[in-house]
Amino acid sequence: MTVKAQPSPARKGVRLRRLLREIWRNRFMYLLLVPGLLYFAVFCYGPMYGIQLAWKEFAANAGVVGSRWVGWANFAFLFKEAEFWNAIRNTLTIAGMQIALAFPFPILLAILFNEVWQPGLKRVMQIVSTFPHFLSWVILSSIIFNLFGNAGTVNNMVVAFGGQKLNFLMSKEIFRWLLLFSLIWKESGWNTILYMATISSIDQSLYEAATIDGANRFQRIVHITWPGMQSIVTATFILRVGMIMNAGYMQVLTLYNPSVYEVGDILDTYIYRITFQKAPKYGISTAVGMFKGVVNAALMLSAEAVSRRLSGEGLL
Amino acid sequence: MTSKRACRLLGLILTLSLLLAGCQAPSGAPESGTAAPTAGAATPEPNTNGSEASADALAEHLTLTANVRNAEVQGADALWDYFAEKFNVTIELIPMSFNERHEKARIWVSSGDMPDLLWMDLDEKMFAEYANWVRQGMFKAYPADIAEKYPNIGTEYGLEVNVGDELMTIDGALYAHPAIRGNPEYDFMSGMSWVYRRDWAKAVGLYKEGDLYTWDEFVALNEAFVKQDPGGNGPGKTIGMGTEIFYFPHAFGIYQTSAEFGYGSFSPKDGKYVWTTARHETLEGLKIAKDLYDRGIIWPDNPLGQAPDDQFKAGLMGSDFNNFDQGRLDSCRKALQENFPEIDPFEAMDYAFVVGPDGTLWCKQSQCYWGAVCMSAKLSDEKAARWLTMLDWMLSDEGKYFRMYGIPGKDYSIENGSLTCLWPQSEIYADLQADPYPQNVRQWYMDYSGGVSAQVVPNVSTPKQTIADANAKFQYLKDKGFMRAFDYASSYLSAPSKDASGNFTTETSDKMIELLTTVSADQLETEWTNWLASMEEKVQPVLDELNSMIADVPTEAAPKVFVP
Structure with a gap:
C-alpha cells in the first residue's frame, strides 16, 4: 500500500503566498476578471438563494426567506400535471432536433467559408450570415409572421403558382421545423466565428505539405481541418448538451400560439405561463426551474464522461 | 496594498454583490406575520x-x-x-x-x-x-x-x-x-358588437334594411365578401369576419348561442352552477365557429393575435366584432375616410344587428x-x-369637466349655468370642435377615477352621427335584445379551490383555438368531449365549492326571442 504524502501546513502557506504574489504581479490582468466575476455573482449565484422557493409556498408579505415551507408539495403537484410532462417532451424533442441538425450547421458553414478563396466574397458571406444574430426574436418573429402568415409572402407565392395556402404557423406538423430553420438562419453565421477562429489557428504548413503530397480538398478537410477543430467542437457539444433543457425560450415565446402548444410548449414557456399569465405559483415555477437545472447538470456531466471515454477529450 | 488586502478586497466585492443580488427582504412587504390593516384603522384626515x-x-x-x-x-x-x-x-x-x-x-x-x-x-x-x-x-x-x-x-x-x-x-x-x-344609463351593457362594411353588402347585393340580419344571412354576406372581393383587394386577400384575440373564437357562434363570455366561467342551470364551457351551447357555438373557419370566412390569421381593427381600417375586412363604443366607431370611420377618400364612412360602415341562430338578439352586461x-x-x-x-x-362636476374638456376658463366656461366648450373649430368637421390635447392624454385620470357618462358631459369632438349611431345601438339592444346579466356572485367568490385554480378561462380559450385550427370537423366533438373529461378532476372541486357556498343560485333567465 502506498501512502500519498500530505503537504505540510507550512508548505501550503508557501504555495498560497506564491499564488497571491503571482496574482499581485499580474494584478491588472486579474482586474479584467472582475466584471465577469461580478456578472456571475450578481446574476447567476446571487439569485440562487431563491431556489428555496421550490419547497415553499410564496407569500408576498413574507418574501422568499419568510414564506412557509411545504416540503415536496410543489414537486408532487408538478409531476401530476400533464402539461409539465408535455413541456418536457417538447423541450427534449426540440433541443434534440437542434443538437442533431442546428449544431453541426455552423461547423459545416465554417469549413465551407474556409474553402472560399476570394477574401472579399468570404467576408461578404460571413457578414450576411452573421447579421440575423443581431436582430431580436421579437423582430424576427414579425418577419416570420409576414413571410409565413396566411397573407404572407410564401403563401402568396404558393397561390400564384396555383397551390393551396398552408397554415404554417398553426400547423403541429410544421411548427418544430419552423423553429429549427429559423434558428439555423439566425444563429449559424454567428456560431461560425468560433470555428473560423479555430480553423485559422491551424498551422498552414500542414495544408501545404498535404497539397504537395497530393491530398485533394476533401482529404485536407478530413485529415487536417476536422482534427484541428475537434477539441473545440467537443467542448461546444458538451456545453450544448448541458443546456438541453434550454430549447430557445425567446424564440418559442414569440412564435408559438395555442394551436401549437401541444408540440411547441417548452419548459421555459411553461414556467412563464404558470408564473405570469395565471394566478402566480412561484413555488411551482421555481420547482420546474430547479428540475431543469438538475437535469442539465446531470446531462452535462454525462456528456463529459462519454466524450472522455470516446475521444479522450473533455471540457472539465 | 499587500496580497492579503487585495484578497480581502476581492472577497468583500463578491460578498457585497451577493448581498445586492437579492439577499434582502422585499422592501415594500410588511414583516412576515404582520396583520393586515383593519377597516378604517388608519383613516387619513380628509383635506x-x-x-x-x-x-x-x-x-x-x-x-x-x-x-x-x-x-x-x-x-x-x-x-x-x-x-x-x-x-x-x-x-x-x-x-x-x-x-x-x-x-x-x-x-x-x-x-x-x-x-x-x-x-x-x-x-x-x-x-x-x-x-x-x-x-x-x-x-x-x-x-x-x-x-x-x-x-x-x-x-x-x-x-x-x-x-x-x-x-x-x-x-x-x-x-x-x-x-x-x-x-350606467345602459345598465353597463358591453360594447361588444359587429360593425360591417355596408357599402360592400350593397355591392354584393345582400344588404338588409336597417342593418338587421339573421345569422345565416350574415354568414352568407361575409362569405360573399371573401369570394366576390367587393373592395378590390385581389384574390384571397379580403377577410370576412375578425375579432380581438381575447374574444376568439367566442365571437363566431358561442356569443350567438349564449352571449356568455365562455372563458370558462360558471353559470346557473337548474338551480346550481355548472361549468359554462361544458354546456351544450358552447359546443354548438364551437361547431359553428369551426365551420366558418374551415370555409375561410373567419380571418385565418386571427388566432395569431393580431388586431382586427387594423385590417378593417385598411379595407381588408368586412365585419369586425369588437368593443365598439362611440370612440372605436369614430376611430374606424376616421381611418376609412383617410384611407379611402372616395367613400363616405358614415354610409359605408355601421353597426350590424345580428340575430343568433336561436332567434335571440344577444347582448351582455359587463362589470x-x-x-x-x-x-x-x-x-x-x-x-x-x-x-x-x-x-x-x-x-x-368640475373634475368631470376637467377630465373631458380641460382647464376652466381656457378649455371651457360656465355662464349662467350653461357650459361652453372653448376648444378650437375642427378642421375636418364643420359642426365640431377639435380636442387640443394629444390622444390618450387623459388615460391616467380615466383609469384612476372612472369613465364619464356622455349624458353628464357631452362629447363635442366626435361627429354627432357617430354618437347617435352608438347610442342608438345601445338603445336598440336594450329595447329589442336580450342581455345576459353579469353574475357577480360566482365571479367574485373567493374560496380555496377557486382561488387556486382560477376560472379556467385561458385553458378553455387555448383549447378552442387548438381544435378550431388543427383538427377536422369530424373530430371536433370527440376531441372536445375528451378534453372536458380530462378537466373534470380540476373543475369539479370548484363547482362543488360554488354550489356549497352560494346559497341563492340565481335563476337563469330564458333568452328573449327577437321580435322586429
Whole structure:
C-alpha cells in the first residue's frame, strides 16, 4: 500500500503566498476578471438563494426567506400535471432536433467559408450570415409572421403558382421545423466565428505539405481541418448538451400560439405561463426551474464522461 | 496594498454583490406575520370639504408614484401641470403596456416594488389574487368613512347600479377604488358588437334594411365578401369576419348561442352552477365557429393575435366584432375616410344587428367598473389623504369637466349655468370642435377615477352621427335584445379551490383555438368531449365549492326571442 504524502501546513502557506504574489504581479490582468466575476455573482449565484422557493409556498408579505415551507408539495403537484410532462417532451424533442441538425450547421458553414478563396466574397458571406444574430426574436418573429402568415409572402407565392395556402404557423406538423430553420438562419453565421477562429489557428504548413503530397480538398478537410477543430467542437457539444433543457425560450415565446402548444410548449414557456399569465405559483415555477437545472447538470456531466471515454477529450 | 488586502478586497466585492443580488427582504412587504390593516384603522384626515381642498391641507408638496398605460404621452401637457399645481403634488408615472398589465401588477406586488398607487385591471380573473394580497397586508385600506368624508366619492359609491365598492370590500374594509364605467344609463351593457362594411353588402347585393340580419344571412354576406372581393383587394386577400384575440373564437357562434363570455366561467342551470364551457351551447357555438373557419370566412390569421381593427381600417375586412363604443366607431370611420377618400364612412360602415341562430338578439352586461386603484401598504396617511382629495375632486362636476374638456376658463366656461366648450373649430368637421390635447392624454385620470357618462358631459369632438349611431345601438339592444346579466356572485367568490385554480378561462380559450385550427370537423366533438373529461378532476372541486357556498343560485333567465 502506498501512502500519498500530505503537504505540510507550512508548505501550503508557501504555495498560497506564491499564488497571491503571482496574482499581485499580474494584478491588472486579474482586474479584467472582475466584471465577469461580478456578472456571475450578481446574476447567476446571487439569485440562487431563491431556489428555496421550490419547497415553499410564496407569500408576498413574507418574501422568499419568510414564506412557509411545504416540503415536496410543489414537486408532487408538478409531476401530476400533464402539461409539465408535455413541456418536457417538447423541450427534449426540440433541443434534440437542434443538437442533431442546428449544431453541426455552423461547423459545416465554417469549413465551407474556409474553402472560399476570394477574401472579399468570404467576408461578404460571413457578414450576411452573421447579421440575423443581431436582430431580436421579437423582430424576427414579425418577419416570420409576414413571410409565413396566411397573407404572407410564401403563401402568396404558393397561390400564384396555383397551390393551396398552408397554415404554417398553426400547423403541429410544421411548427418544430419552423423553429429549427429559423434558428439555423439566425444563429449559424454567428456560431461560425468560433470555428473560423479555430480553423485559422491551424498551422498552414500542414495544408501545404498535404497539397504537395497530393491530398485533394476533401482529404485536407478530413485529415487536417476536422482534427484541428475537434477539441473545440467537443467542448461546444458538451456545453450544448448541458443546456438541453434550454430549447430557445425567446424564440418559442414569440412564435408559438395555442394551436401549437401541444408540440411547441417548452419548459421555459411553461414556467412563464404558470408564473405570469395565471394566478402566480412561484413555488411551482421555481420547482420546474430547479428540475431543469438538475437535469442539465446531470446531462452535462454525462456528456463529459462519454466524450472522455470516446475521444479522450473533455471540457472539465 | 499587500496580497492579503487585495484578497480581502476581492472577497468583500463578491460578498457585497451577493448581498445586492437579492439577499434582502422585499422592501415594500410588511414583516412576515404582520396583520393586515383593519377597516378604517388608519383613516387619513380628509383635506377637502367636497371638491374644494383647503390651502393648508395642500401646503406640503408631496410626490406619489403611480403606474399608467400610455405613459409616454402622460404628464407633459398643460392639463397635467394644472392638476399637479392644483393639488401641489408630483406624480411620478411608471409605464405599463396594456398587454402586460396583469404581469406587472403581479411582479410589483410580489417583489415589494409596488408604486404608491397601483392601477389594476382588477376583474373577476384577478380578484382571487387581490383578496390574497389584501390578506397578506400588501394594501392600505381606504377609510371606513370614505363616503361621508369625501362626498363625491360617496355619491359614486351610492349609485344603485354601482356595486364595485362592495365587491372590493374584503373582511369589512375597502382596499381598491373601482373606476366605474361611463355607461350606467345602459345598465353597463358591453360594447361588444359587429360593425360591417355596408357599402360592400350593397355591392354584393345582400344588404338588409336597417342593418338587421339573421345569422345565416350574415354568414352568407361575409362569405360573399371573401369570394366576390367587393373592395378590390385581389384574390384571397379580403377577410370576412375578425375579432380581438381575447374574444376568439367566442365571437363566431358561442356569443350567438349564449352571449356568455365562455372563458370558462360558471353559470346557473337548474338551480346550481355548472361549468359554462361544458354546456351544450358552447359546443354548438364551437361547431359553428369551426365551420366558418374551415370555409375561410373567419380571418385565418386571427388566432395569431393580431388586431382586427387594423385590417378593417385598411379595407381588408368586412365585419369586425369588437368593443365598439362611440370612440372605436369614430376611430374606424376616421381611418376609412383617410384611407379611402372616395367613400363616405358614415354610409359605408355601421353597426350590424345580428340575430343568433336561436332567434335571440344577444347582448351582455359587463362589470360595473373598469379597473381599480389600490394604495400601497407603505403609503403614508398624508399621501393617502392627498390621493383621496384628488380622487374626490376628479369625481366632482368640475373634475368631470376637467377630465373631458380641460382647464376652466381656457378649455371651457360656465355662464349662467350653461357650459361652453372653448376648444378650437375642427378642421375636418364643420359642426365640431377639435380636442387640443394629444390622444390618450387623459388615460391616467380615466383609469384612476372612472369613465364619464356622455349624458353628464357631452362629447363635442366626435361627429354627432357617430354618437347617435352608438347610442342608438345601445338603445336598440336594450329595447329589442336580450342581455345576459353579469353574475357577480360566482365571479367574485373567493374560496380555496377557486382561488387556486382560477376560472379556467385561458385553458378553455387555448383549447378552442387548438381544435378550431388543427383538427377536422369530424373530430371536433370527440376531441372536445375528451378534453372536458380530462378537466373534470380540476373543475369539479370548484363547482362543488360554488354550489356549497352560494346559497341563492340565481335563476337563469330564458333568452328573449327577437321580435322586429
